Amino acid sequence: MFPLPLLRVLALAAALQQSTPSATSPIAPPRDSGAAIRSITIDERLAAAAGLSVGDRVLLAPAAGAVGDSVVIAAITRRGADPSEVARSEYRVRLHLDHLETLTRSGDRVGRFAVQSREEADPSAVSAAINEAAFGFRAYPAAEVAVETSATFRVVNRFHRAIGVITIVASAIFLLCITLLKVDERRRDVGALRLIGMSRSSVVRAVVLEASLVSLIGSIMGAGLGWFASWVVNWYYQGVYATPLRFAIVTPSIVVFAVTLSLGLGVIAGLLAAQRLVRRAPLELIGR
Amino acid sequence: MREIVLAARDVRRDYPVVGEPVHAVRGISLDVAAGDWVAVVGPSGCGKSTLLNLLGAIDRPTAGSISIRGKDVARMNDAEATRFRLTGIGFVFQRFYLMPTLTASENVELPMSEAKVPRAQRVARARELLTYVGLGARADHRPYQLSGGEQQRVAIARALANQPALLLADEPTGELDARTGTEMIALFDRLNRDGTTIVTVTHDEELAQAARRVVHMKDGAIVDQVVRRPLGDDAPAARGATA
Numbered sequence: 260m261f262p263l264p265l266l267r268v269l270a271l272a273a274a275l276q277q278s279t280p281s282a283t284s285p286i287a288p289p290r291d292s293g294a295a296i297r298s299i300t301i302d303e304r305l306a307a308a309a310g311l312s313v314g315d316r317v318l319l320a321p322a323a324g325a326v327g328d329s330v331v332i333a334a335i336t337r338r339g340a341d342p343s344e345v346a347r348s349e350y351r352v353r354l355h356l357d358h359l360e361t362l363t364r365s366g367d368r369v370g371r372f373a374v375q376s377r378e379e380a381d382p383s384a385v386s387a388a389i390n391e392a393a394f395g396f397r398a399y400p401a402a403e404v405a406v407e408t409s410a411t412f413r414v415v416n417r418f419h420r421a422i423g424v425i426t427i428v429a430s431a432i433f434l435l436c437i438t439l440l441k442v443d444e445r446r447r448d449v450g451a452l453r454l455i456g457m458s459r460s461s462v463v464r465a466v467v468l469e470a471s472l473v474s475l476i477g478s479i480m481g482a483g484l485g486w487f488a489s490w491v492v493n494w495y496y497q498g499v500y501a502t503p504l505r506f507a508i509v510t511p512s513i514v515v516f517a518v519t520l521s522l523g524l525g526v527i528a529g530l531l532a533a534q535r536l537v538r539r540a541p542l543e544l545i546g547r
Numbered sequence: 548m549r550e551i552v553l554a555a556r557d558v559r560r561d562y563p564v565v566g567e568p569v570h571a572v573r574g575i576s577l578d579v580a581a582g583d584w585v586a587v588v589g590p591s592g593c594g595k596s597t598l599l600n601l602l603g604a605i606d607r608p609t610a611g612s613i614s615i616r617g618k619d620v621a622r623m624n625d626a627e628a629t630r631f632r633l634t635g636i637g638f639v640f641q642r643f644y645l646m647p648t649l650t651a652s653e654n655v656e657l658p659m660s661e662a663k664v665p666r667a668q669r670v671a672r673a674r675e676l677l678t679y680v681g682l683g684a685r686a687d688h689r690p691y692q693l694s695g696g697e698q699q700r701v702a703i704a705r706a707l708a709n710q711p712a713l714l715l716a717d718e719p720t721g722e723l724d725a726r727t728g729t730e731m732i733a734l735f736d737r738l739n740r741d742g743t744t745i746v747t748v749t750h751d752e753e754l755a756q757a758a759r760r761v762v763h764m765k766d767g768a769i770v771d772q773v774v775r776r777p778l779g780d781d782a783p784a785a786r787g788a789t790a
Contacts, residue, residue, distance in 0.1 A: 451644030454605060455705065456633025457661050458626065542605060545644070547596070 298333035305350035340504040442532035450544025459537040466533035474525025478518040553579035558611035571597040573767040584739040586758035594767040595748040604628040637706030641718035643698040645690040652686040676704035696727035716747040
């Protein structure tokens with residue numbers, strides 16, 4: 260039998276469920292339960308916590324020990340990958356409106372509900388029409404709501420971008436300094452090459468080629484490491500928050516950007532380092 | 548009459564420093580004929596290495612002329628001098644200066660690659676030169692896998708890669724132990740007997756004794772010249788070892 264204290268949670272969850280009906284998708288198929296008994300759906304988090312499965316019967320009641328209505332679990336739903344819900348630990352239940360009214364003891368009263376328009380309909384026009392006709396509430400297009408609710412994430416996104424830019428600039432300076440130092444460490448080799456007749460352009464080409472190869476291999480290794488790190492992060496946090504949300508992503512465009520940037524920086528660093536060396540006399544390079 | 552490979556006339560090299568300039572080389576004139584082996588000796592700071600740098604188109608004289616196979620190296624610009632060092636002169640340094648990431652064979656191929664010698668040709672010549680210096684079996688070894696003497700042999704093979712008119716060696720035995728130094732002298736002797744024109748700067752008395760002609764320098768000038776073996780005398784000069 261369904262534990263009664265959990266029903267209160269179910270009721271609260273049901274109220275929340277009303278606001279975002281499209282954020283869930285069924286993972287267990289609905290079962291035809293017949294006309295005699297009505298059905299609900301629960302999310303997999305609740306199913307796992309309460310040990311419920313499709314076909315189980317539960318009692319919907321506003322309080323423990325109160326009279327309720329027996330319902331059957333028709334489907335188990337999985338949450339969508341919505342970052343705004345990751346940290347929330349509530350359960351989600353879909354139930355009939357009259358059940359919800361009974362549970363919340365607020366008959367004929369809802370806070371929010373969603374209206375799905377036909378695909379060809381313009382959401383802005385639909386919401387304008389509703390607002391014109393309705394009294395006591397306002398309708399918003401889903402895109403507008405999404406923009407409003409994702410404001411925090413846009414700030415976070417900008418913050419991440421800023422961190423990314425700072426990291427790239429700092430890495431570029433670091434890479435440049437390392438390349439200059441590493442090339443300078445080989446000034447004797449370069450001096451010897453110049454003494455035996457290697458032209459300045461040959462030396463520059465060799466240094467730039469080597470720096471480019473190191474950058475290319477380094478960036479590919481870095482992308483591989485990043486992919487592995489993101490896999491570990493996702494594996495860990497998806498488990499912690501029981502969500503399919505991907506917390507870290509390495510997309511092909513990110514890899515292409517990283518490799519291109521690294522290669523560009525490698526070429527520039529190699530060019531600067533090589534130019535710095537070949538400007539000096541060969542004898543000076545070998546320390547004479 | 549042998550061809551004069553190197554002709555230096557009244558060569559001077561002054562270094563501008565605060566106060567009085569330093570006169571490193573003071574009006575040196577020197578002829579080196581094809582097939583000759585000249586050892587330049589003298590105390591430290593007498594101008595030996597400066598002279599060698601001038602003869603090798605590494606540095607430019609303040610005055611005078613230096614002609615190698617008829618080309619005035621003193622008047623060459625940097626690009627011309629670099630090209631001339633590549634094809635006209637072979638250098639052997641005290642510290643070998645081999646590329647650590649390349650094999651012995653690749654080190655020898657390097658100047659030929661820069662001179663645009665076709666790959667098959669330069670691989671064959673590198674093998675031939677390494678065999679000549681006694682390292683045919685170690686062509687694929689990297690410098691760190693070779694002893695000091697072996698590295699210097701590779702450096703000599705590299706210096707000969709583009710068949711230069713003149714081989715210049717700056718203290719070629721300076722980093723080697725006595726036995727390896729003797730082996731190196733024997734190799735220079737064989738090179739010379741096979742027709743290579745050599746100018747060495749050295750403190751090594753044994754190396755100087757092996758040369759055909761010894762030029763003594765002091766305070767930037769030549770103070771004495773001793774012909775030990777005239778050109779045409781092809782008896783082995785090095786004692787103790789054969790290359």
